[in-house]
Amino acid sequence: MKRLAAALAALLLPAAVLAATPTAEDQLSEVFDAIEANRPDDALERVNALLRDHPNFRLAHLVRGDLLLARARPLQTFGNVVKTVPQEKIDALRDEALARLRAKRERPADDTLPRHVLQLNAAQKHVLLVDSRRSRLYVFANDNGQPRYVADYYVTLGKNGIDKTREGDQKTPLGVYHVTANLPKSKLTDFYGAGAFPISYPNEWDKRRGRNGHGIWLHGVPSSVYSRAPRASDGCIVLSNGDLETVGPMLQVGLTPVIIADEVEWSDARSVEAERSALATTLEEWRSDWQSRDTGRYLTHYSKRFSAGGQDYAAWAAHKRGVNAGKRWIEIGVANVAMFRYPREDFVVVTFEQAYRSDSLKNTMRKRQYWIREDGAWKIVYEGAA
Numbered sequence: 141m142k143r144l145a146a147a148l149a150a151l152l153l154p155a156a157v158l159a160a161t162p163t164a165e166d167q168l169s170e171v172f173d174a175i176e177a178n179r180p181d182d183a184l185e186r187v188n189a190l191l192r193d194h195p196n197f198r199l200a201h202l203v204r205g206d207l208l209l210a211r212a213r214p215l216q217t218f219g220n221v222v223k224t225v226p227q228e229k230i231d232a233l234r235d236e237a238l239a240r241l242r243a244k245r246e247r248p249a250d251d252t253l254p255r256h257v258l259q260l261n262a263a264q265k266h267v268l269l270v271d272s273r274r275s276r277l278y279v280f281a282n283d284n285g286q287p288r289y290v291a292d293y294y295v296t297l298g299k300n301g302i303d304k305t306r307e308g309d310q311k312t313p314l315g316v317y318h319v320t321a322n323l324p325k326s327k328l329t330d331f332y333g334a335g336a337f338p339i340s341y342p343n344e345w346d347k348r349r350g351r352n353g354h355g356i357w358l359h360g361v362p363s364s365v366y367s368r369a370p371r372a373s374d375g376c377i378v379l380s381n382g383d384l385e386t387v388g389p390m391l392q393v394g395l396t397p398v399i400i401a402d403e404v405e406w407s408d409a410r411s412v413e414a415e416r417s418a419l420a421t422t423l424e425e426w427r428s429d430w431q432s433r434d435t436g437r438y439l440t441h442y443s444k445r446f447s448a449g450g451q452d453y454a455a456w457a458a459h460k461r462g463v464n465a466g467k468r469w470i471e472i473g474v475a476n477v478a479m480f481r482y483p484r485e486d487f488v489v490v491t492f493e494q495a496y497r498s499d500s501l502k503n504t505m506r507k508r509q510y511w512i513r514e515d516g517a518w519k520i521v522y523e524g525a526a
Contacts, residue, residue: 164194164366164380165240165294171203172241183207197366199233199240232369239275239370240294246274248406254280255405256316257287258416258479258488260397266390267480268358270295270377270400272302272312275370277377278404279387286409293387296361296368296378302400303484304341307353310374312400313341316480316489319358319396322388333360334381337391339398344522345482345510348447358391358398360384401483419479419488419511422518431472435464443512443519471497487512491526 162170167190174183187204191197254269260282267287269278277295280287297312298304304313317339325335336359342351353375360381361368367380377400379387390396422441429438439457446453464470473495480489487510494507508526511518 164190164197164200164382165244167193168200168203168237169241169244171200175207180207180210194366196364199236199367202230202233232372235370236294236367243271243274243276243292243294248404251408252406253287253409253412254278255407255412255415256399256401256481256483257397258412258419258481259285259477260287261285261476261478261491263392263476264395264397264478265392266290267397267399268387268391269404270297270312270398271404272297272314272401273403276404277379277387279390286412290390291386293379293383294367296370296372298373298375299371301371302402304353304356304375305351309353312373312375312377313346313351313353313356314400314402314483315341315343315345316482317341317343317356317398317400319391319393319398322391322393323357325360328359330362332357333362334384335360335388337388339377344508344524345485348522358384358387397478397480399480399483405481415481416479419490419518420477422511423474423477423490423492426520427472427474431470433464433467433470435461438464441518441520443514443521445512445521446519446523448522448524466500468499471495473497482510485512487521488518 167186171183171186171190174180174186184204184207187200187207190200191204194200256269257267257280260267262282262285265282267280267282269280270276271278275295275297276292278292279290281290282288299310302312302314304311319337320340321338323332323336323338325333328336336357338355338357341356342353356375356377358377358379361378363381368378372378377398426438426441429441432438439460442453442456444453446456448456451459473493475493475495477490477492481487482489489508490511491506491508493504495504496502506526508522508524509520510522512521513519
């Protein structure tokens, strides 16, 4: 038993505080805690209880097997099963154990916020952040425009990691996306478990970089399993069915952001607010300069790398000069602003409702801009309908 405890030492956590209804992860943590404390009977009792609640939890079966074998002989490693079991299956379960328990051990401090979420608009009730390194999905609620932690969950990602570039590469995309549909269990095969929520890959930035592919979903698992290995999907984000049933009601089609990162960046609230405020000021200057019809000043907000709708910066500038020259007055309204920092890139995705009025035209639209840092200033590198 001491050798089993040593083999699991790298996975162990302090005992979790039991919630009214403990999750499978809470129960698994307590099993490992009992093993470390050299309480084998307690550990076996706890893992049996876990398996009664979740009989298809393969990782728990592996741990139970270790506990039973430890009664007969010393165990040399975690997952000390007979050699007839394929090694890749044991390795996958070990990876899952490490991912689950490291995420618990490396929890962000209570006084930090995800740097990726600068501002939610009033209609967005939640935002999802996927931390690829930890195989973790974090859920935040909208607290007056700022993210407030709700919960986090183990997830499976693409077999070949993240940063999808092409169809069939079995990678999960990296970027800022939104939920685009809700596909109920009744319309899917058992492979997708409790349901599925497609996301908006490829987005505007993906297309600009020549990335392709489709069918990236958040979905559940087949009924025969509780969860899958950390890297086992064809690019989708996969949760256990119970976790998906918890997260699903929080998701809003067309509204809920899904940010997929190498690793979630955590920062103090003051720093996040300073960055949000600086960009909000720049956005207001852009609006005011456009409304003033001072086209030269308005165009200073655009990067020379700008492109959208088949136009580069020069074509865009010429178009705007022509349009503004024909207006006697312009009024621009900006409302319901959302701002998300793009993973691995130095730009922010800004989405808002734009109300445009002039002496000859009136319209409203949902607009999306990508603001990038150039020479210490924010510049627009992409703009289009959202």
